[in-house]
Amino acid sequence: LPQIAFAGRSNVGKSSVINRLLNRKNFARVGSAPGKTTHINYFRIDRKVYFVDLPGYGYAKVSKQERARWGRLIEQWFADASLLTLGILLVDLRHKPTADDCVMAQWFKDSGKPFVVVANKQDKIKKSEWEPNLARIRETLALDAQTPVISFSAEKGLGKEELLGVILDHISADTAQE
Numbered sequence: 001l002p003q004i005a006f007a008g009r010s011n012v013g014k015s016s017v018i019n020r021l022l023n024r025k026n027f028a029r030v031g032s033a034p035g036k037t038t039h040i041n042y043f044r045i046d047r048k049v050y051f052v053d054l055p056g057y058g059y060a061k062v063s064k065q066e067r068a069r070w071g072r073l074i075e076q077w078f079a080d081a082s083l084l085t086l087g088i089l090l091v092d093l094r095h096k097p098t099a100d101d102c103v104m105a106q107w108f109k110d111s112g113k114p115f116v117v118v119a120n121k122q123d124k125i126k127k128s129e130w131e132p133n134l135a136r137i138r139e140t141l142a143l144d145a146q147t148p149v150i151s152f153s154a155e156k157g158l159g160k161e162e163l164l165g166v167i168l169d170h171i172s173a174d175t176a177q178e
């Protein structure tokens with residue numbers, strides 16, 4: 001089955017975005033202890049696709065060992081990138097992407113698979129900040145023109161249709177190849 005992988009800093013709202021896409025309140029655990037998600041969760045949807053919930057990163061209080069463990073886990077997962085259909089990198093629309101976000105973006109780029117950036121928590125900033133902040137994200141992550149950045153609010157449901165559209169396009173392209 002096609003796999004859609006979600007990655008992002010802990011607390012960026014990854015679980016909330018997944019729940020929003022699936023119209024569930026509690027499918028992916030929201031607000032779980034940051035930095036403690038050290039395994040990869042898979043959600044199979046309608047026997048059509050897997051949503052892969054990669055453990056969050058960038059939590060300040062994480063030990064070196066925990067961080068190294070995270071790196072190995074993600075690296076191992078990417079080693080078999082043939083399974084990946086589309087990568088989704090979640091960032092916070094309010095902030096400049098962190099160094100960890102840049103590392104994660106590079107992993108997705110190196111996979112050679114399509115990826116999309118979702119800028120979450122749009123509801124938390126003024127409208128006049130949307131465009132400049134999106135541009136800053138694009139620039140900091142050094143995205144090429146083909147990589148979309150979708151502004152999103154898991155809280156309000158903003159951007160949901162656009163993101164689902166991108167996901168469905170890639171699922172059908174993947175299935176057509178088989």
Ligand code: GDP
Nearest residue numbers: 010011012013014015016030031121153154155
């Ligand atoms: P995760 O650690 O990345 O899975 O993040 P969670 O989904 O657990 O969300 C972390 C916190 O951010 C929770 O308190 C959510 O309610 C909140 N949150 C997530 N998305 C949004 C959003 O779009 N807008 C606002 N205002 N809060 C959000």
